[in-house]
Amino acid sequence: MPLLTIKDIARKCGVSVTTVSRAINNHPDINEKTKERIMQVIKEYNYIPNNSARNLKRIESNTIAVLIKGITNQFFNKMLKVFEAEIEKNKYDFLLHPVEEDENEIDVAISLEKEKKLKGIIFLGGYFSHSVDKLKYLNVPFVLSTGGFSEEVESDKYSYVMVDDFKESYKIVDYLCKLGHRRIAIISVPESSQNIGKTRLYGYKKALQDNNIPFDPALVRYKDVEDRDFFSMRYGYEVAKELLQSNVNFSAIFAISDTIAVGACKAIFDSGGKVPEDYSVAGYDGIDIAHYYNPSITTIRQPVEEIARESIRILFEKLNNNKKIEKHKIFDGELIVGQSTIPYNKKS
Amino acid sequence: MPLLTIKDIARKCGVSVTTVSRAINNHPDINEKTKERIMQVIKEYNYIPNNSARNLKRIESNTIAVLIKGITNQFFNKMLKVFEAEIEKNKYDFLLHPVEEDENEIDVAISLEKEKKLKGIIFLGGYFSHSVDKLKYLNVPFVLSTGGFSEEVESDKYSYVMVDDFKESYKIVDYLCKLGHRRIAIISVPESSQNIGKTRLYGYKKALQDNNIPFDPALVRYKDVEDRDFFSMRYGYEVAKELLQSNVNFSAIFAISDTIAVGACKAIFDSGGKVPEDYSVAGYDGIDIAHYYNPSITTIRQPVEEIARESIRILFEKLNNNKKIEKHKIFDGELIVGQSTIPYNKKS
Numbered sequence: 102m103p104l105l106t107i108k109d110i111a112r113k114c115g116v117s118v119t120t121v122s123r124a125i126n127n128h129p130d131i132n133e134k135t136k137e138r139i140m141q142v143i144k145e146y147n148y149i150p151n152n153s154a155r156n157l158k159r160i161e162s163n164t165i166a167v168l169i170k171g172i173t174n175q176f177f178n179k180m181l182k183v184f185e186a187e188i189e190k191n192k193y194d195f196l197l198h199p200v201e202e203d204e205n206e207i208d209v210a211i212s213l214e215k216e217k218k219l220k221g222i223i224f225l226g227g228y229f230s231h232s233v234d235k236l237k238y239l240n241v242p243f244v245l246s247t248g249g250f251s252e253e254v255e256s257d258k259y260s261y262v263m264v265d266d267f268k269e270s271y272k273i274v275d276y277l278c279k280l281g282h283r284r285i286a287i288i289s290v291p292e293s294s295q296n297i298g299k300t301r302l303y304g305y306k307k308a309l310q311d312n313n314i315p316f317d318p319a320l321v322r323y324k325d326v327e328d329r330d331f332f333s334m335r336y337g338y339e340v341a342k343e344l345l346q347s348n349v350n351f352s353a354i355f356a357i358s359d360t361i362a363v364g365a366c367k368a369i370f371d372s373g374g375k376v377p378e379d380y381s382v383a384g385y386d387g388i389d390i391a392h393y394y395n396p397s398i399t400t401i402r403q404p405v406e407e408i409a410r411e412s413i414r415i416l417f418e419k420l421n422n423n424k425k426i427e428k429h430k431i432f433d434g435e436l437i438v439g440q441s442t443i444p445y446n447k448k449s
Numbered sequence: 450m451p452l453l454t455i456k457d458i459a460r461k462c463g464v465s466v467t468t469v470s471r472a473i474n475n476h477p478d479i480n481e482k483t484k485e486r487i488m489q490v491i492k493e494y495n496y497i498p499n500n501s502a503r504n505l506k507r508i509e510s511n512t513i514a515v516l517i518k519g520i521t522n523q524f525f526n527k528m529l530k531v532f533e534a535e536i537e538k539n540k541y542d543f544l545l546h547p548v549e550e551d552e553n554e555i556d557v558a559i560s561l562e563k564e565k566k567l568k569g570i571i572f573l574g575g576y577f578s579h580s581v582d583k584l585k586y587l588n589v590p591f592v593l594s595t596g597g598f599s600e601e602v603e604s605d606k607y608s609y610v611m612v613d614d615f616k617e618s619y620k621i622v623d624y625l626c627k628l629g630h631r632r633i634a635i636i637s638v639p640e641s642s643q644n645i646g647k648t649r650l651y652g653y654k655k656a657l658q659d660n661n662i663p664f665d666p667a668l669v670r671y672k673d674v675e676d677r678d679f680f681s682m683r684y685g686y687e688v689a690k691e692l693l694q695s696n697v698n699f700s701a702i703f704a705i706s707d708t709i710a711v712g713a714c715k716a717i718f719d720s721g722g723k724v725p726e727d728y729s730v731a732g733y734d735g736i737d738i739a740h741y742y743n744p745s746i747t748t749i750r751q752p753v754e755e756i757a758r759e760s761i762r763i764l765f766e767k768l769n770n771n772k773k774i775e776k777h778k779i780f781d782g783e784l785i786v787g788q789s790t791i792p793y794n795k796k797s
Contacts, residue, residue: 130540172530178521185520185547194565197545199533217542334741360737367741389708393682393715395743 114139162218164194165416168206170226170248172199174332175360176386176405177225180247183409184223191417193220200227202329207235214241221416224248228297242419246412247403248297260419260427262412266297269401269434270304273383274355276399276436278312281445282353282381285309286320288340288365289357290331298323298331301357301385319349337364345372352380352445359384359391362398366441381442387435396440404432462487467564474563477583478556510566512542513764516554518574518596520547522680523708524734524753525573528595531757532571539765541568548575550677555583562589569764572596576645590767594760595751596645608767608775610760614645617749617782618652621731622703624747624784626660629793630701630729633657634668636688636713637705638679646671646679649705649733667697685712693720700728700793707732707739710746714789729790735783744788752780 107125111118116135123131124139165188169177181197188195198213200206206227213219222243236243236259245261277285287305290298302321309316322340323331330336337356344351345368356362362384366376376382376396384391387402415428455473459466464483471479472487513536517525529545536543546561548554554575561567570591584591584607593609625633635653638646650669657664670688671679678684685704692699693716704710710732714724724730724744732739735750763776 172533173526175523175526178523178526182520182547195546198543199530334737338741363738363741366743370743389682390711390738393686393711395714395718397715 110139110142114142162194162220163192164196164217164219165221165223165413166196166198166210166213166217166219167223167225168198168200168210168213168227170200170202170206170224170228171332173330174226174358175388175390176332176358176403180225180405180409183406184413187410187413191413202331205235207239210243211235211238214239221420223412223416228299242416244412244416244419247405247408257427260415260429262408262415262430262432264401264403264408264432264434266300267304267307269403270301270355270357270385271308272304272434272436273385273399273401274305274308275312276438277353277355277381277383277442278308278314280353280381280442283314283445284317284320284351285314285353285355286322286344286349286351287355287357288337288344288361289321289323291323291325298357305355319347320351332358332360334360334364334367337361338368339364341365341368342372345369345374353442354380354382356382356384359386359388359398359400362400362441363390363394366394366396366398377441377443378446381445383442387437391437391439394439394441399439399442400437401434402437403434408432458487458490461490467560470563471560476559476563477586478560510542510568511540512544512565512567513569513571513761514544514546514558514561514565514567515571515573516546516548516558516561516575518548518550518554518572518576519680521678522574522706523736523738524595524680524706524751528573528753528757531754532761535758535761539761550679553583555587558591559583559586562587569768571760571764576647590764592760592764592767595753595756605775608763608777610756610763610778610780612749612751612756612780612782614648615652615655617751618649618703618705618733619656620652620782620784621733621747621749622653622656623660624786625701625703625729625731625790626656626662628701628729628790631662631793632665632668632699633662633701633703634670634692634697634699635703635705636685636692636709637669637671639671639673646705653703667695668699680706680708682708682712682715685709686716687712689713689716690720693717693722701790702728702730704730704732707734707736707746707748710748710789711738711742714742714744714746725789725791726794729793731790735785739785739787742787742789747787747790748785749782750785751782756780 107118107121111121120131120135121139124136167184185195200209206224210222219241221241224243224245225247227248245259247263274285287302289302306316322344324340326336337360341364354365356365362382366382369376369380374380382398384398384400387400391398391400411430455466455469459469468479468483469487472484515532533543548557554572558570567589569589572591572593573595575596593607595611622633635650637650654664670692672688674684685708689712702713704713710730714730717724717728722728732746732748735748739746739748759778
């Protein structure tokens, strides 16, 4: 018997190809009885969803997906613009797919690749650790862009473009130490949250160590918030407020993002304090507001547009040359000294 | 002769598949000569756009596109999150498509609808005026969300969800007038830029008039910038800096977005001035930074999440009931009085 196509099945059942496809793929939007009938016919004719038909579907798509974790984070806005322009320039379609904070981006990518017949994937802002072995289920080229990963992961398994979060957070905390601060609080995110908070905390610890400052767990601040929007101004505000109300002594704050730093500054102002006179505050990322805040905020500028451009360049290289070789590009961050940090003042 | 595909036609004409598709579909954006040539080839080879292939393609898509003008504008971040969640909840696919400042969003939508077999469209942040007659080329339901349109446009031609920009800008400028300010500068955008700047300027003028304050064109400030990123902090900074360096006298600024207001405040600080002691500054939008800035910025809060939810609700209503009736929902903005505005002080 010749192989039946999905069209033949549809004709035999008196339904559309869409309906057959829904039955096969367990799509919720199908009448149960219709589904039963279709599955019966499929069984009867021994129909196997056929590869050439699948490929026919595949050729329809020319899509590069950008999977973004943290779509409300301003840090990504300028990168999105670059991705969109570069993807369009290369005659591909741009699909932006937000990933929830508690979703595993690799699982999302695996579904999406099949569903949308993707040609390539950029992971934006995710964090890769335990689930990295799942990457083998991805059949298309992908690049990790400004994400993070734990040290156990073998980096030859994937391409990435980012700054060295450990080195850069070391750099800014070391700067605070050199200003004479010894009680430096870090506003990070809960340990359960898989993101770059972890790596930035390592950098913080190492800088303290190299400056002979004992590590005090009471200075590591974070909290759980319902919306899990850890990189928001509100989050920074709430955590800093708790810190200020505690009896923990500190003279400087390292916030792991500029948005968090802004919230922390506001909490200090609202408590009657001053930045930098009473507390120095440093952020991370180098987004616009770090420069335009009052005071401007000392930060690590990430070259976001270059990172985006390089990520997409590597993706197209992999796409066009069909190479299995993984590329890695680490950009330097830049310490931007703003008005929010001054030398330690004994009276504070 | 075997049936030719659209690709074969494109190859024979030396043009892209998109161009052939445009010729076939009477799309406005195609060179007349190119179109003629393509139609000639089509006739010659007796190419018939093949329906079964069309249907096959059509069934692949279940996509709602959000066309966003101003992807770097933080104002949209929270809306995108709502759109994504609601579209997914309704079992549709979410496609985010950025539109350049100088592109006409309706033209973009017309191509995209065909290319991606869209099911519906949300226009985010666009401005509709002269090109509104082109909307008839759109065959799928669409909703205008937080955009603007000139008054000549008959609103029964489309559905929209927004705040009344005229009324809300009137509200905040009236508030400044009631504080005793009579020399109120407005930081807007170039008139050539088709966006909500125009409507907010009308609100400004009407508020002055109702408060018996003569309109002074010297107080209407804007400039052209190469990146055409008018809703950025840098834009606000640059325009305010020019204003401060001019010999135009003023005691308050109404910036047509919070990001512009932040830039304006920073320009005042950098020139040695104080907000609000020397100049009151008001913004528009109610994004996070208005609250967390130092000082917090008086603004009009737009209920962005409600606007997004209502936009998508109307779109699905149109999709599910196949109704031609257009829906309009105007949300109230809320005047949020921050620390950046105080009564007029004669000495300033």
